[in-house]
Amino acid sequence: MGTISLKNISKSFGSTQVLNNLNVDINDGEFLTLVGPSGCGKSTLLRIIAGLEQQTSGDVLIDNKNVNRVRASERDLAMVFQSYALYPHLTVRRNLETPLRLRDYNAFERLPLIGNFSPSKKEKTESINQLVNKTSETLKISELLDRKPGQLSGGQRQRVALGRAMVREPVAFLMDEPLSNLDAALRVHMRSELSELHNSLKTTFVYVTHDQAEALTMSSRMAVMIDGNLLQLDTPQEVYDNPSSLSVAQFVGSPKINIFKGTADSGGTVGFLNVNLKRKSSESNTDLHIGIRPEHLEITNESNENTFSGTVAYRENLGSDIFFHVNIEDGSNKIIVRGLPQFTHQISNGSSVNIKRVSDKALLFNEAGMRVQFTNA
Amino acid sequence: MEAKQYIGEGWKHAILIIGAIVVMLPFYMMVSMSLKSQQEIQSISGGLIGAQETQTFPVCVKTGYSEETCTMKPYQYNYWFAFEKAPIPRYLMNGVIVTLSIFIIQVLVALPCAYALAKLRFYGREFVFSMVLFCLLIPVHGIALPLYVMLAQAGLVDTYSALILPWTISVFGIFLMRQFFMTVPDELIDAARMDGMGEYAIVWKVMLPTAIPALLAFAIFSVVAHWNDYFWPRMVITGNRDLFTPPLGIREFRGGIDSDEFGPMMASIVTVTVPLIVAFIIAQKRFIEGITLTGMK
Numbered sequence: 001m002g003t004i005s006l007k008n009i010s011k012s013f014g015s016t017q018v019l020n021n022l023n024v025d026i027n028d029g030e031f032l033t034l035v036g037p038s039g040c041g042k043s044t045l046l047r048i049i050a051g052l053e054q055q056t057s058g059d060v061l062i063d064n065k066n067v068n069r070v071r072a073s074e075r076d077l078a079m080v081f082q083s084y085a086l087y088p089h090l091t092v093r094r095n096l097e098t099p100l101r102l103r104d105y106n107a108f109e110r111l112p113l114i115g116n117f118s119p120s121k122k123e124k125t126e127s128i129n130q131l132v133n134k135t136s137e138t139l140k141i142s143e144l145l146d147r148k149p150g151q152l153s154g155g156q157r158q159r160v161a162l163g164r165a166m167v168r169e170p171v172a173f174l175m176d177e178p179l180s181n182l183d184a185a186l187r188v189h190m191r192s193e194l195s196e197l198h199n200s201l202k203t204t205f206v207y208v209t210h211d212q213a214e215a216l217t218m219s220s221r222m223a224v225m226i227d228g229n230l231l232q233l234d235t236p237q238e239v240y241d242n243p244s245s246l247s248v249a250q251f252v253g254s255p256k257i258n259i260f261k262g263t264a265d266s267g268g269t270v271g272f273l274n275v276n277l278k279r280k281s282s283e284s285n286t287d288l289h290i291g292i293r294p295e296h297l298e299i300t301n302e303s304n305e306n307t308f309s310g311t312v313a314y315r316e317n318l319g320s321d322i323f324f325h326v327n328i329e330d331g332s333n334k335i336i337v338r339g340l341p342q343f344t345h346q347i348s349n350g351s352s353v354n355i356k357r358v359s360d361k362a363l364l365f366n367e368a369g370m371r372v373q374f375t376n377a
Numbered sequence: 378m379e380a381k382q383y384i385g386e387g388w389k390h391a392i393l394i395i396g397a398i399v400v401m402l403p404f405y406m407m408v409s410m411s412l413k414s415q416q417e418i419q420s421i422s423g424g425l426i427g428a429q430e431t432q433t434f435p436v437c438v439k440t441g442y443s444e445e446t447c448t449m450k451p452y453q454y455n456y457w458f459a460f461e462k463a464p465i466p467r468y469l470m471n472g473v474i475v476t477l478s479i480f481i482i483q484v485l486v487a488l489p490c491a492y493a494l495a496k497l498r499f500y501g502r503e504f505v506f507s508m509v510l511f512c513l514l515i516p517v518h519g520i521a522l523p524l525y526v527m528l529a530q531a532g533l534v535d536t537y538s539a540l541i542l543p544w545t546i547s548v549f550g551i552f553l554m555r556q557f558f559m560t561v562p563d564e565l566i567d568a569a570r571m572d573g574m575g576e577y578a579i580v581w582k583v584m585l586p587t588a589i590p591a592l593l594a595f596a597i598f599s600v601v602a603h604w605n606d607y608f609w610p611r612m613v614i615t616g617n618r619d620l621f622t623p624p625l626g627i628r629e630f631r632g633g634i635d636s637d638e639f640g641p642m643m644a645s646i647v648t649v650t651v652p653l654i655v656a657f658i659i660a661q662k663r664f665i666e667g668i669t670l671t672g673m674k
Binding site for chain 2: 047050052071072073074077078079081082083085086087088089090098099102103164
């Protein structure tokens with residue numbers, strides 16, 4: 001089992017409130033990502049789960065047991081750190097053995113030299129060796145076992161750090177931005193490896209990242225945190241398609257969602273620029289933010305009441321897609337539009353373009369940044 | 378390299394060589410005098426090792442040895458007589474016992490203390506650290522008398538304890554190790570906690586191995602200071618020659634009936650200095666190794 005429940009967790013450092021009454025239930029075997037911009041408190045939350053930090057108020061439950069007063073070492077969780085935090089003076093083998101030695105050997109057996117006289121030590125050592133060998137084979141680090149961390153590359157250290165967490169078969173893995181020290185290609189590769197690892201281990205993963213792409217690609221559910229508040233906790237697809245607030249919509253998705261200023265009239269008809277939406281807003285007579293993702297806008301030759309025009313300020317070619325940064329004619333917005341290379345390769349900086357909206361994809365937010373639904377009519 | 382650069386380098390080396398000569402000269406004198414006869418020393422003749430003429434040494438005879446025993450070459454006489462006159466091996470052993478005990482206890486105290494000051498959060502930490510800094514400012518000589526009185530009251534004068542106890546808490550050691558521990562990443566300690574280590578295990582199994590270079594630097598300071606210390610042993614060892622440390626032992630050769638006999642005196646100084654120099658050379662090699670060992674990123 002590996003369920004973790006956080007109930008009304010608050011944390012403040014002095015007068016600074018870092019976490020604000022958070023409630024999260026993490027299911028057994030789930031890959032939950034805590035995602036948010038730097039300084040949103042996600043790492044602090046992870047450290048509270050780990051027991052490395054004490055919450056100001058609230059309860060942490062692991063497998064329905066309150067662990068508020070249980071020390072980090074006794075919570076049976078394993079953590080992977082951003083800097084890997086391998087013991088620099090020990091070989092990879094000893095690094096992997098350390099958590100097992102601490103768990104399996106008693107105080108006497110851990111003593112140097114005379115500890116070897118304990119009759120049960122030999123058996124335990126053998127089982128430790130087996131576990132280490134098994135783990136290093138899973139992670140393909142068998143040939144690195146006799147090296148020291150200083151002699152390993154970033155990716156290899158990453159694997160060793162994972163291995164040190166895995167050997168103990170903990171109830172849950174906590175990962176604090178484990179991929180952010182790797183280069184871009186390796187990071188993408190490790191994403192898929194981590195997902196595979198999660199599938200084969202079937203253990204609970206709690207993963208902290210500021211990279212929304214990692215959250216979207218790997219997690220079964222993601223929790224979006226901003227400024228110490230939990231804004232939305234849902235599957236990645238749901239968070240992307242159906243963000244609960246403007247901040248979530250702006251944080252999740254790359255390039256960023258386009259926000260237009262608009263209004264809803266007394267009948268609930270939403271208008272922005274020269275465009276009116278077909279669907280009606282549930283809030284009327286108010287100013288609104290209309291969010292449209294770059295892939296829901298397209299460059300077109302048409303010019304009608306559903307299109308608006310602008311000039312291309314900058315063209316970002318990613319090969320599979322081209323993103324056009326467009327200044328809209330009235331000068332109010334700079335927006336990003338995705339174009340497919342085969343249709344848009346001839347458009348260059350400075351050319352003026354017409355932009356069409358893909359219907360049914362707009363998101364409405366009120367002045368306070370909260371989501372406004374369309375009426376079903 | 379061009380000629381100009383050679384000249385520039387040459388200047389640097391010339392200045393460094395002059396500095397080296399100034400530092401080495403007393404050592405040269407020491408070694409040279411430990412090999413020469415008294416007349417050669419007093420007439421400043423004979424170069425490095427003197428003529429090494431076999432002769433009979435009057436001071437030796439005066440001390441009560443037969444003339445036959447006292448006839449030998451100066452270098453033999455100097456070292457033989459130094460060891461004859463004072464139990465130098467005993468002094469050396471005392472030096473080792475005292476300096477090692479001091480260093481080991483200093484480490485046992487300073488490491489947990491520095492760890493707490495660097496990595497644990499507790500009420501009053503800043504105050505405690507400021508007291509450590511404050512203690513750094515107190516000169517030993519300022520508190521020597523009260524310390525002596527306390528040891529005397531406790532009946533510890535003329536014991537090893539008197540030589541060791543006052544030095545067991547080294548604020549310099551605490552400060553130095555604290556500064557080093559500040560550079561150890563917090564994540565490493567958190568990782569050790571997650572692996573199941575207690576705080577003491579972290580100090581000895583994680584912090585100590587990463588701190589080897591700093592610890593060696595501290596060892597050099599501590600051992601050299603207490604090996605060479607004359608002031609404190611002179612105060613607390615009043616009569617018992619069995620407890621003399623090497624510097625006290627050297628004093629044996631000063632003055633007395635036989636006036637100042639420099640040859641055996643310098644010979645004893647050489648024997649006292651050599652262990653330190655050897656230890657330093659070994660430590661220096663490990664020192665550099667230690668720096669390259671910490672491959673932490």
